[in-house]
Amino acid sequence: xxxxxxxxxxxxxxxxxxxxxxxxxxxxxxxxxxxxxxxxxxxxxxxxxxxxxxxxxxxxxxxxxxxxxxxxxxxxxxxxxxxxxxxxxxxxxxxxxxxxxxxxxxxxxxxxxxxxxxxxxxxxxxxxxxxxxxx
Amino acid sequence: xxxxxxxxxxxxxxxxxxxxxxxxxxxxxxxxxxxxxxxxxxxxxxxxxxxxxxxxxxxxxxxxxxxxxxxxxxxxxxxxxxxxxxxxxxxxxxxxxxxxxxxxxxxxxxxxxxxxxxxxxxxxxxxxxxxxxxxxxxxxxxxxxxxxxxxxxxxxxxxxxxxxxxxxxxxxxxxxxxxxxxxxxxxxxxxxxxxxxxxxxxxxxxxxxxxxxxxxxxxxxxxxxxxxxxxxxxxxxxxxxxxxxxxxxxxxxxxxxxxxxxxxxxxxxxxxxxxxxxxxxxxxxxxxxxxxxxxxxxxxxxxxxxxxxxxxxxxxxxxxxxxxxxxxxxxxxxxxxxxxxxxxxxxxxxxxxxxxxxxxxxxxxxxxxxxxxxxx
Numbered sequence: 001x002x003x004x005x006x007x008x009x010x011x012x013x014x015x016x017x018x019x020x021x022x023x024x025x026x027x028x029x030x031x032x033x034x035x036x037x038x039x040x041x042x043x044x045x046x047x048x049x050x051x052x053x054x055x056x057x058x059x060x061x062x063x064x065x066x067x068x069x070x071x072x073x074x075x076x077x078x079x080x081x082x083x084x085x086x087x088x089x090x091x092x093x094x095x096x097x098x099x100x101x102x103x104x105x106x107x108x109x110x111x112x113x114x115x116x117x118x119x120x121x122x123x124x125x126x127x128x129x130x131x132x133x134x135x
Numbered sequence: 136x137x138x139x140x141x142x143x144x145x146x147x148x149x150x151x152x153x154x155x156x157x158x159x160x161x162x163x164x165x166x167x168x169x170x171x172x173x174x175x176x177x178x179x180x181x182x183x184x185x186x187x188x189x190x191x192x193x194x195x196x197x198x199x200x201x202x203x204x205x206x207x208x209x210x211x212x213x214x215x216x217x218x219x220x221x222x223x224x225x226x227x228x229x230x231x232x233x234x235x236x237x238x239x240x241x242x243x244x245x246x247x248x249x250x251x252x253x254x255x256x257x258x259x260x261x262x263x264x265x266x267x268x269x270x271x272x273x274x275x276x277x278x279x280x281x282x283x284x285x286x287x288x289x290x291x292x293x294x295x296x297x298x299x300x301x302x303x304x305x306x307x308x309x310x311x312x313x314x315x316x317x318x319x320x321x322x323x324x325x326x327x328x329x330x331x332x333x334x335x336x337x338x339x340x341x342x343x344x345x346x347x348x349x350x351x352x353x354x355x356x357x358x359x360x361x362x363x364x365x366x367x368x369x370x371x372x373x374x375x376x377x378x379x380x381x382x383x384x385x386x387x388x389x390x391x392x393x394x395x396x397x398x399x400x401x402x403x404x405x406x407x408x409x410x411x412x413x414x415x416x417x418x419x420x421x422x423x424x425x426x427x428x429x430x431x432x433x434x435x436x437x438x439x440x441x442x443x444x445x446x447x448x449x450x451x452x453x454x455x456x457x458x459x460x461x462x463x464x465x466x467x468x469x470x471x472x473x474x475x476x477x478x479x480x481x482x483x484x485x486x487x488x489x490x491x492x493x494x495x496x497x498x499x500x501x502x503x504x505x506x507x508x509x510x511x
Contacts, residue, residue, distance in 0.1 A: 038369070064176045064177060064462065064465070065369055
């Protein structure tokens with residue numbers, strides 16, 4: 001299972017992942033979310049510059065079966081959007097942690113970032129969370 | 136993403152087969168059914184359009200009518216001319232309430248002069264059986280044999296070729312909406328109907344429930360030899376939606392009539408005195424143009440229509456109705472849907488607005504099936 005949930009990422013209970021690089025956090029959805037959704041057919045993302053609070057729904061992922069909201073793992077400004085997902089939503093299935101990234105967020109208040117990140121789970125905790133909620 | 140509770144739901148005789156195949160199982164109308172197998176819905180959809188998809192439809196109901204008045208009883212229940220059916224014929228039709236609302240959509244099979252089988256939707260078995268008994272219970276013997284009957288759909292352009300190796304039945308000359316009772320498929324007693332719910336050529340194969348697993352395995356093997364695979368409810372839904380086939384509970388209900396649902400062609404007013412005839416006659420005389428109609432539409436802007444989304448008039452902004460079925464059409468590369476709107480907004484070319492979770496996206500009403508298979 002460890003391959004499914006890289007160690008350098010943090011995870012939410014809604015199955016987003018967050019990767020911190022300096023003052024920017026990249027966001028996507030986890031392998032578990034991808035498996036639950038099945039074939040992704042449309043991804044709707046916010047515009048650059050949009051301000052998000054932690055847990056705000058910032059976009060949606062549509063699969064053949066259903067539509068699901070995606071939530072902001074931290075508060076901040078959307079500084080970059082993966083626009084390739086507009087025409088190639090299948091990247092989310094094929095490569096959820098790399099080509100399937102969705103947005104980059106820069107915290108409005110950098111001092112709040114560690115606190116926001118503290119509320120997320122590391123890979124071990126996330127896998128335990130998934131096990132706990134298996135049924 | 137809540138997981139289903141497996142306790143209450145019923146299982147088909149193929150349940151453990153689905154588990155072995157690694158299927159995602161969900162509670163669908165009280166039945167634990169496979170949504171998809173590893174590989175996913177789109178792959179199963181494609182396999183059915185290009186080769187064969189094998190579907191567990193054991194959850195569907197089988198209700199038999201036997202006796203000298205069986206033809207009369209079935210004719211009283213359905214809007215088509217059941218009494219006029221020859222033996223070996225299958226017929227898609229509906230049963231209505233006195234109000235004209237649809238009790239269920241179903242397929243009637245005439246097995247013999249005095250023996251009919253009606254295949255009904257899984258979620259409606261008890262309701263249908265009660266409805267049948269209430270109206271014609273004293274006319275003939277009516278038996279719900281759903282629990283002892285297995286049903287497997289074998290659908291796709293290579294279905295005939297794949298099935299030929301498993302049976303001596305004359306399937307090459309079996310025409311659509313005809314069936315062969317008393318056959319043998321892979322050593323199992325079975326009836327073979329040239330019917331389905333995918334928009335493809337194909338068969339539905341019924342057998343006694345104790346043969347279900349072995350029959351399923353034989354059919355899967357024959358399918359995989361031609362590039363086919365097992366397919367779940369997810370693919371069944373995208374396939375039937377592309378073929379613009381209605382789903383009871385979404386597009387049809389106790390409060391929609393066959394005239395509204397675009398099923399005028401199964402209503403034979405001259406065929407006799409079926410339940411609901413008077414109400415449907417009144418509705419027809421009231422004018423087909425004043426009622427609401429089930430419209431099929433293709434999205435012209437980005438958006439995936441889904442069950443329950445409001446349909447609006449793009450000029451006035453007024454809400455016209457709701458999407459009853461919608462989603463992606465993998466074989467046509469378009470997003471498509473259906474929904475009830477006033478008849479004035481239901482003709483081909485009409486522009487509709489679909490409220491996709493707060494984002495308005497334009498759609499256009501189209502005529503006929505979204506997908507048509509190429510005929511050989």
